[in-house]
Amino acid sequence: MADQPTPLMPHATATWLVDNTGLSFEQIAEFCGLHILEVQAMADDLASSKYTGRDPLHSGELTQEEIEKGQADPEYRLKMQRAPVAVSRTKGPRYTPVSKRQDKPDGIAWLLRSHPEVSDAQISKLIGTTRNTITAIRERSHWNIQNIQPKDPVTLGLCSQRELDAVVAKAAKNKPVTEEGEAAAAPSGVSDREKLIEELRAERDANEKAAAEAAQEAEAEEWLRAKRAAEEAGEAPAAPSDEG
Numbered sequence: 001m002a003d004q005p006t007p008l009m010p011h012a013t014a015t016w017l018v019d020n021t022g023l024s025f026e027q028i029a030e031f032c033g034l035h036i037l038e039v040q041a042m043a044d045d046l047a048s049s050k051y052t053g054r055d056p057l058h059s060g061e062l063t064q065e066e067i068e069k070g071q072a073d074p075e076y077r078l079k080m081q082r083a084p085v086a087v088s089r090t091k092g093p094r095y096t097p098v099s100k101r102q103d104k105p106d107g108i109a110w111l112l113r114s115h116p117e118v119s120d121a122q123i124s125k126l127i128g129t130t131r132n133t134i135t136a137i138r139e140r141s142h143w144n145i146q147n148i149q150p151k152d153p154v155t156l157g158l159c160s161q162r163e164l165d166a167v168v169a170k171a172a173k174n175k176p177v178t179e180e181g182e183a184a185a186a187p188s189g190v191s192d193r194e195k196l197i198e199e200l201r202a203e204r205d206a207n208e209k210a211a212a213e214a215a216q217e218a219e220a221e222e223w224l225r226a227k228r229a230a231e232e233a234g235e236a237p238a239a240p241s242d243e244g
Helices: 009-022 027-033 036-041 064-073 102-113 118-129 131-138 161-174 192-233
Strands: none
Touching: 009 027, 009 036, 027 036, 102 118, 102 131, 102 192, 118 131, 118 161, 131 192
């Protein structure tokens, strides 16, 4: 059983099992990958943090039949019925932690000052921002322009050094070559239409990223609100009801 995966939210799942089943603390602890004393503390309301229960039946991690087997035999070890799906990110817009989003303008300002050859589309993809924000910072019309200080986006944690180097190298490769007395030649194979399409695509990706981040924040805030409400009420949070 050592290789069996644990529930997606082990503490919340253990809370639900303590409140809604007759399973032993040892069975719950082993299934959730917790120490038996943690489960004991949850049952005695001694845990430092109270958790909103999470129904493993609803998620498919357990079945009622499996729980009944465990209740009938204290030596029985619960088996995970459906392992939680690993959370993975697709090759989409860059996600920036909430704590670092306020640093984006500083990173953008640094790129505009230090690498003017980098296009707005490239900055948008690298930092995870919109073309409007980049333009506002460039034209110094950004609402917070007085407090924006150019800082290396790598130092700020907005991108890796490898990603920055790759963007700068690509921009340098496409930079028009000038000769004395000659006009700059357009980058080979890159038309104005293609540039516009690339910038619009980057802006669309950034907007989609912003919407996804807002949804994630709303979901987290709702969970915290329910948890705090249960704590203020001084009672164990109610178990989520099955839908359908």
